[in-house]
Amino acid sequence: MTQDFPITIYHNPDCGTSRNVVAMVAAAGYTPRIVEYLKTPWTLLLLKELLAAMDATPQAILREKGTPARELALLDADVTEETILREMVAHPILVNRPIVVTPKGVKLCRPSEAVLALLERRPESFTKEDGEVVRLSGSF
Numbered sequence: 001m002t003q004d005f006p007i008t009i010y011h012n013p014d015c016g017t018s019r020n021v022v023a024m025v026a027a028a029g030y031t032p033r034i035v036e037y038l039k040t041p042w043t044l045l046l047l048k049e050l051l052a053a054m055d056a057t058p059q060a061i062l063r064e065k066g067t068p069a070r071e072l073a074l075l076d077a078d079v080t081e082e083t084i085l086r087e088m089v090a091h092p093i094l095v096n097r098p099i100v101v102t103p104k105g106v107k108l109c110r111p112s113e114a115v116l117a118l119l120e121r122r123p124e125s126f127t128k129e130d131g132e133v134v135r136l137s138g139s140f
Contacts, residue, residue: 025119027125053105061096063096
């Protein structure tokens with residue numbers, strides 16, 4: 001089934017949101033390709049391709065919490081996109097997660113239920129790690 005509807009998740013296993021997305025995709029019956037981007041770092045080309053597919057800027061996927069973003073002056077108003085991208089390649093933790101790629105699109109899936117809009121089918125039910133039950137009816 002994965003070949004008919006390929007899913008790639010750029011994942012950080014230390015992140016609860018990222019773990020919930022992986023589990024939600026699995027609960028929907030998919031076997032995603034998991035890329036642990038802290039072990040297989042970003043390339044400039046890949047980041048640019050993902051951003052283009054999301055129609056997003058580097059600032060939109062820049063993670064501040066638990067990263068050196070402030071120390072690297074990446075939060076300054078005059079920082080360039082190229083500077084942010086260069087630092088994301090050097091410090092993969094700067095990229096917010098998870099980023100999910102499916103035939104339906106590419107998205108930074110925060111909150112985790114945002115992944116549902118990228119799937120052809122949804123799990124029958126899903127409970128996050130923290131016990132929150134995800135509402136599966138309606139639109140996302």
